């Protein structure tokens with residue numbers, strides 16, 4: 001389906017790149033000596049702009065580590081992690097904080113909303129902190145897309161889990177980040193609310209040209225993505241384009257069978 005071109009603000013240096021984020025020979029080692037764990041072992045991956053990528057793999061395979069390293073939440077050991085053309089390892093703490101604030105959106109399993117603020121205040125909070133004036137038209141479009149129009153004055157405690165997660169999705173989308181990283185964003189939701197949230201993420205990619213990278217264990221969630229990459233033992237072992245829940249499940253079964261026979 002064609003993507004609607006949406007004017008994007010602020011980051012002309014990246015506007016021509018088709019890749020929103022890239023890892024090259026990225027390794028991450030925790031600890032030293034006997035307790036050393038190689039969480040990522042020379043990973044090469046590109047996250048294409050205006051695409052929805054899911055990261056899957058067994059527990060401990062390195063999914064969260066990859067996401068945290070790419071999002072500048074964790075340092076890398078060797079190799080390279082870039083957002084657009086920016087090499088994360090070259091930034092000092094202050095620059096990294098600014099990059100995360102200005103260019104990256106986060107959606108976590110816990111919604112991380114501030115209880116004393118309304119839904120709308122939560123949505124615009126990152127921009128308020130950054131001293132950026134929210135683009136009202138854009139925020140309205142996001143709010144409408146995620147179906148929150150009638151709930152903007154509510155505080156998180158007055159919203160259902162699904163609605164709270166939609167606020168978290170809207171908060172990530174409203175600032176028009178270069179890339180959104182989502183860690184099990186539907187893990188705490190019932191299947192209907194989860195489907196809604198995934199539908200909104202899908203819509204944000206398709207209609208708004210957003211780039212989304214999502215860690216998930218759920219083949220149904222991965223079926224909303226354009227592409228699934230599979231991690232095992234800190235390596236990317238496979239990828240699937242145009243996945244469906246069934247093809248993802250088949251691929252996972254294949255890995256399980258291999259794991260049992262090898």
Ligand SMILES: Nc1ncnc2c1ncn2[C@@H]1O[C@H](COP(=O)(O)OP(=O)(O)OP(=O)(O)O)[C@@H](O)[C@H]1O
Nearest residue numbers: 030031037039057058059060061062063064065066
């Ligand atoms: N801070 C840390 N210190 C030491 N080891 C760590 C740390 N964080 C992660 N690890 C190890 O790195 C490996 C990869 O962990 P990671 O959390 O990335 O896996 P995951 O695929 O996200 O797992 P899960 O699906 O269970 O969340 C694991 O062996 C884990 O124990």
